Amino acid sequence: MRLVLDIFTVLAVSAGAFFFLAGTVGLIRFPDALTRLHALTKVDNLGLGLVVLGLLPQANGLFGALKLVTIWLLVQLSGAIVTQLIAGTVRQHGPRE
């Protein structure tokens, strides 16, 4: 059972790392600030979600697991809000060079 959970952790965290990599590639390759925001919010949220999911079986009891999920929720919330603020500012004033 332990082995199955460990394999699950390795697979999920690796998948999460892959999405973080893809998000960073998007950040570098996408042409402007707004398209880069898409890359950061969407791909990195999925990456973090997979890392958290993978770490849940290794968590230190119920509170440890809840703490991991809380981190993911807080990052989702702040990502969703900050992205809109940056996008609104870029649309009004244009990107800073």
Added chain:
Amino acid sequence: MNSPDERDGPEELSPDRPVALGSAIFRSIGFFGFWLVLTGADPSDLAAGLVAAFAATWASLRLMPTQPWDLRPIKLAGYVSHFLRQSITAGIDVAWLALDPRLRLRPGFVVYQAQLPPGTTREAFCAIMSLMPGTLPCGQAEGNGLTIHCLDVTQPVAEQLAVEEALCVQALRGVPRNG
């Protein structure tokens, strides 16, 4: 389909004491639970946690007054699972675009006429939209419109958003009454 009867009663006009007290208790339990999670329920931190939960409840009632929420747990659970599937699709979709050697982006703005009036539910819908595939709200447009930045403007973005908005309203019904 019927809304709870007290929302159509006179209580809606006067400050609704029982609802406010109930939501104060509910929120303080939530904040204290959050504190327990953050500190690992360390007994030496409990007193500070109680003070922090009380202060957070006071601030939240000031910043976000009580509203008559009418949540349906089953619908909400269904919506959460829909949202998780959509955010997985969004991540895969953008990762695919980023790693595609040809970089097939058609970015641009779309104005979407929202049905929701300005208020908490619309803010929530905007936050959800920013985690959905291909859309990123970036401010108001004329009328009741929202300016949406899209990675691919050839997609039927407005139609998809109308479907999403209807789902969101169904799950969070009872809130869009502040317009």
